[in-house]
Amino acid sequence: MAAKGEKQIYLDYNASTPIDPQVSAVMQHLMHDAFGNPSSLHWAGAPAHAIVESARQQVADLLGCSANEIIFTSGGSESNNLVLKGTYFAAQRESAHIITTQIEHPAIVEPCLFLERLGARITWLPVDRTGRIDPEDLRQAITPGTILISIMHANNEVGTIQPIEECASIAREHAIPFHTDAAQSIGKVPTQVDDLGVDFLTIAGHKLYAPKGVGALYARNGMKFEPLIHGGSHEHGHRAGTESAMLVASLGKACELASDLSSVVSIQALRDRFWSELQQAFGDRVVLNGHPGERLPNTLNVSFVGEIGADIIAAMPEVAASTGSACHTGLVELSPVLRAMGVSRDLGAGAIRFSLGRTTTEQEVDLVANRIIRLLLPSSRGMI
Secondary structure (H helix, E strand, O other): OOOOOOOOEEOEOOOOOOOOHHHHHHHHHHOOOOOOOOOOOOOOHHHHHHHHHHHHHHHHHHHOOOHHHEEEEOOHHHHHHHHHHHHHHHHOOOOOEEEEEOOOOHHHHHHHHHHHHOOOEEEEEOOOOOOOOOHHHHHHHOOOOEEEEEOOOEOOOOOEEOOHHHHHHHHHHOOOOEEEEOOOOOOOOOOOHHHHOOOEEEEEHHHOOOOOOOEEEEEOOOOOOOOOOOOOOOHHHOOOOOOOHHHHHHHHHHHHHHOOOHHHHHHHHHHHHHHHHHHHHHHHHEEEEOOOOOEOOOEEEEEEOOOOHHHHHHOOOOEEOEEOEEEEOOEEEEOHHHHHOOOOHHHHHOEEEEEOOOOOOHHHHHHHHHHHHHHHOOOOOOOO
16 A cells, blocks of 8 residues: 555556546436336336437447447456357357457457367467567468457557457458457547447446446347347347446446547657656666557556566555566566567566556656656666
């Protein structure tokens, strides 16, 4: 915990975002109103139904799709599981082939490993040192048995943005459904589904200034997949379970706010300022992890050469950030993402991910940079 009176600074927006005040206002308004079942036809259900459908349109507007292509879920993990397992079970072939990457979120990796135990064949595409795949590797991996390609839009650890448009085009050439986990990219970069060329797209509310426990899946009309949760005919028969008008409305409002990317410019400027300050102080003793250009505007993953990231974070309890490695009994274990990128154990040990958000200030960025400089360069006066 931070010392009493010390300013707490949150730089872990890729892990979870605070609820936006406008989203919170929607939730407060609906806390006791619209309590009816959205599927009920009477006076109590009608307002709840209207709220759910209004939110569905807000999500659709953000993605540039039809409202009937939006399925509300409990979050990104459920959306990803619905695509992967639903497509596999609909294929009715035990040896069906799925292509994904080595740097996916566990919400993709673990369902794929589960399907592998059921007989599915999984191809894990490699990435280069910047965390990007080569679309030609995807082309070469396709087989007659490939039923789905799932490649994340932007990586949660290093922020690298994948060439989704080119990959989706390859998938279309072979009439293979294409899914992207856009949990990290929504609200940070454009995510119009037709521009990306995707058939499925995942949204997670708590990465988007909405509460935890709500998400959505875009599923292009005509896509075939089995539901994970069976029961009533909610969500066009794709996801049984009575919708929470309050949670769904909060996601809708968050998506409405996310359609305005103007704040991204200032967030990127702060990220670049932070990186410049670290480079000025440490020179080649600090290394960027991730693509220098094709990267989320809020994400800065760096390795401090010769240091342990977890130790740096532990020495700054007032700063919330994430490390790229775990330390167990003196041994450093790299994250699967850094390992797939070919980052050495020594360099990866010093990795820290700083992810900025709408409320991050210039003062906060300067304070954290100065704190790290004073911590790692004791002889420095901490001048930036």
